[in-house]
Amino acid sequence: MFKIAALNKISPAGLSQFGDGYAFTDDVLSADGVLVRSHDMLHMDFSENLLAIARAGAGVNNIPVDSCAEKGIVVFNTPGANANAVKELVISALFLAARNLPAALEWVKTLTSDVAKETEKGKGQFAGSEIEGKTLGVAGLGAIGVMVANAAEKLGMDVIGYDPFITVDSAHRLSNRIPVVTDLGDMLPRCDYLSIHIPAMESTKGMFNRDMFAQMKKGVCFLNFSRDNLVNHGDLLSAIESGAVGKYITDFPSDALLGKDGVVFIPHLGASTEEAEDCCAAMAAEQLIDYLENGNIVNSVNYPTCDMGPFGRSQAVSRVCILNKNKPAMLSRITGIFADSDINIRNMTNTSMGGYACTMIDVDSEVDSDALTGRLKFDGIISVRIIR
Numbered sequence: 349m350f351k352i353a354a355l356n357k358i359s360p361a362g363l364s365q366f367g368d369g370y371a372f373t374d375d376v377l378s379a380d381g382v383l384v385r386s387h388d389m390l391h392m393d394f395s396e397n398l399l400a401i402a403r404a405g406a407g408v409n410n411i412p413v414d415s416c417a418e419k420g421i422v423v424f425n426t427p428g429a430n431a432n433a434v435k436e437l438v439i440s441a442l443f444l445a446a447r448n449l450p451a452a453l454e455w456v457k458t459l460t461s462d463v464a465k466e467t468e469k470g471k472g473q474f475a476g477s478e479i480e481g482k483t484l485g486v487a488g489l490g491a492i493g494v495m496v497a498n499a500a501e502k503l504g505m506d507v508i509g510y511d512p513f514i515t516v517d518s519a520h521r522l523s524n525r526i527p528v529v530t531d532l533g534d535m536l537p538r539c540d541y542l543s544i545h546i547p548a549m550e551s552t553k554g555m556f557n558r559d560m561f562a563q564m565k566k567g568v569c570f571l572n573f574s575r576d577n578l579v580n581h582g583d584l585l586s587a588i589e590s591g592a593v594g595k596y597i598t599d600f601p602s603d604a605l606l607g608k609d610g611v612v613f614i615p616h617l618g619a620s621t622e623e624a625e626d627c628c629a630a631m632a633a634e635q636l637i638d639y640l641e642n643g644n645i646v647n648s649v650n651y652p653t654c655d656m657g658p659f660g661r662s663q664a665v666s667r668v669c670i671l672n673k674n675k676p677a678m679l680s681r682i683t684g685i686f687a688d689s690d691i692n693i694r695n696m697t698n699t700s701m702g703g704y705a706c707t708m709i710d711v712d713s714e715v716d717s718d719a720l721t722g723r724l725k726f727d728g729i730i731s732v733r734i735i736r
Contacts, residue, residue, distance in 0.1 A: 350640050351397075353379035355387035358404060362629025365637060381636045383629075386410060394421060399733070400639050402632035405430065405619060407575065408649050409548065417650035417704055420671045420731030422639060424648050426631040428491035433624035435495040437617060438543055438573050441597045442484070442500070445541070445569045447476035450612050480504035485535045487511075488545035488574065489518045489528065496543055498523050508535045536563040541571065548575035556580065561587035567594035573618055576600035643669035643708055643735055652701035656708050659735050664694050664710035667735040668720070672707060673728040674700040682707055685723045691715060704730075 351373045352366060362383065366372075373379055377395040385404050389411045401411055402424040416423050444450055452474040459466050482505055486497040489511035501507045501523050509522065512530040522528070529535050536542070542564065546552055556570075557580040564570075570593050572579055581604040587593040588610040596605070601613040619628065631647075638644045644655045651671065659667045672678050679698050686693055686709065695710040714736070721732045
């Protein structure tokens with residue numbers, strides 16, 4: 349019986365995936381798996397029982413990913429599950445900016461009498477522009493960036509993409525009429541609008557700073573539906589004051605920018621649709637179940653993808669799942685122990701990512717769990733789990 353802890357309200361589309369063999373618990377320390385959305389797990393204690401954490405969303409900045417890897421806790425996220433919801437909000441933001449809607453809506457609220465006359469008299473101050481024919485730069489062509497780029501092109505915008513690490517899948521899904529550059533300097537001076545969809549990492553923190561703003565087309569509308577810490581707030585305010593940036597629309601309200609002219613806050617609504625919450629919850633649950641039952645790792649942020657399909661269809665008697673450090677000769681040492689233990693390997697896969705690796709081995713016989721686990725306790729082995 350696997351125990352599952354849900355640290356936030358999780359959509360029934362996810363919870364309903366757990367059938368016989370699972371029980372929900374409020375005690376995280378007894379849980380084998382955790383489902384989470386925004387709950388802060390950075391300072392939580394984890395027991396040796398915990399095998400995996402599944403985040404119903406893309407961002408994992410509320411989870412101690414690195415320390416989890418060291419403990420053999422696989423952390424999953426759900427990339428792309430909320431992509432359509434975010435795409436639609438970004439497109440909405442384009443119209444908000446082009447037609448000066450936030451300011452116009454606030455102004456209408458101030459009218460107290462003879463509203464029709466005052467509306468006609470004052471509406472000219474909010475005259476905007478159309479997005480058709482304008483140039484949109486999309487920085488980051490993952491699941492969301494590609495959808496934004498394609499949708500904007502269909503609306504008649506000239507779209508330029510930037511992604512030096514674009515995947516084959518993204519390249520396939522991106523309209524073949526959208527050019528892709530690998531240097532932001534080739535895109536920024538041409539954009540009337542800029543939408544960023546770049547992962548938040550230590551290397552990208554504050555990457556949109558005064559140097560970047562200096563390269564942008566004067567008066568650009570800058571949209572951030574990716575992560576707040578990609579932008580240097582001080583440099584942004586200077587760029588707005590100088591007119592280098594015309595508007596900044598973001599899904600991440602912050603104290604530093606609150607009440608500042610030229611800044612429009614949306615209260616982190618990117619994935620806040622019923623459909624997106626259902627998709628994220630279902631995907632998180634499916635990945636967690638697949639790992640607990642089959643040992644498969646798909647969409648992990650701290651361990652490599654490693655998938656041998658359903659254990660029940662493998663015709664193997666046992667499946668040994670090993671998480672280990674990515675060090676030379678680890679695989680040969682592991683397989684050597686199987687040979688010395690007279691255990692025949694039916695099928696095997698080994699994958700690595702950064703400093704970590706996953707080794708999955710299907711065998712044709714029952715194995716003595718304690719004996720095999722004991723033999724595999726050597727430097728570099730993080731965890732060993734046997735599925736029957």
